Amino acid sequence: MVSRLSTRLLNICIASMCKAQQLVKAEVVLIDGIRLGVLPDVVTYNTLIDAYCRVISIDAGYSVLHRMREAGINPDVISYNSLIAGAAKKFLLARSIDLFEEMLQVGIHPDLWSYNILMDCLFKLGKPDEANSVFRDIILGDLHPNRATYNIMIDGLCKNGYTNNALMLFRNLQSRGFVPHIVTYNILINGLCKARRLTAATRILKELEISGHEPNSITYTIVMKCCFRCKQLERGLEILSEMRSKGYTFDGFAYCTVIAALVKTGRIEEANDIIEQMQRSGIAYDVVSYNTLINLYCKQGRLDDALELLNELEKAGLKCDQYTHTIIINGLCKAGNVEQAQQHLYYMSALGFSFNLVAFNCVIDGLGKAGQIDRAIKLFQSMEAKDCFTYTILVHNLCRARRYLFASKILVSCLKSGLRTLRATERAVLDGLKNIGFTNEARKLRSKIRLSRLLR
């Protein structure tokens, strides 16, 4: 009895050290405990696994698993769930799935938590069918799905392009007595907004209001973002003031959403005002906040200040991500420094970032606008993937260089890829062809454009 009580005390002590991320102290307590005859149990080690995953790495967490086996304590489903969830949190999704399989191999039965995390990983890996079959296993098996199970399903379906199925599942669950809570509503509203199904999104938003649940700052951010996406800047700003008047606290998500929208529409002064508010509020900056700020400085032509922020970001112990680099590349291009921009593009891959479509698009535009159209074409041809931005950017720059025939060819290859083109882009090529007397080519291009519109 005494020793069990002591182990509980030991666990409480270690848990509080782990919570404060003081892993060395936790280990000292563990050693002292053993010396005094207080033996750690499965809870002790599970606490450590969770902390090592969060603070250091999944490998560090995994090594605790070995230590516990050496100490004669068998890992349980919670040990594995901590590792699986830890890997998922760090976006090591394939690792999560490997750990799940390892758990099965060593004969530990997964519980609902394990299945929920597994489903979430599969959706995030773009494997909705596999996630679906896990869901089916849960429903047909002995486990009872909980709210998180349904939320993960609805979110995963939305994010994999199955918004309709998500909505159907939601309605189906409701008819069987499922009472959605704020997370479910937010997931669905966000999914519908992103799929541009605004009527349906508004309906769910109304249902949320009459359900008795209060929308939270996440709901507001989702709706605000939706307005900005649909180019309804003023409506979005109204939601911002509504949020303020109702006393919602603003976090980095809400601030960054608004600042980015203002920067994008060239309302730099207002963006600066909001940034001041964000700074006054004392929110800790994360990499996204820094990126938003760096982008604002670039748009103002304050490249030196932007680079200074880059140092600040690293001093704060954060790491630049692919957005940071792309923003810098774009800033360099817009400042007319295409050489350095292109070098930064290669630097990005040297840093281990995979191919970044947006960064390439920025450099193609930069080269074109700097009058180096042949280099732009070369870069275009070297790309392993292209989107409608890539084509549009090159076509406009070809028009700028009066290379209308080539522009027409690129426009046609864009249509052939099934990508959308802008009216302004089509207009630029057609007018250009006519101006240089290639009326026949213009006519042919026009009919191809019409045809592709019919096939869309």
Place this chain on the structure above:
DNA sequence: GTAGGGTTAG
């Protein structure tokens, strides 16, 4: 264990 933010053309 589940929800929201940041980069490109016209």
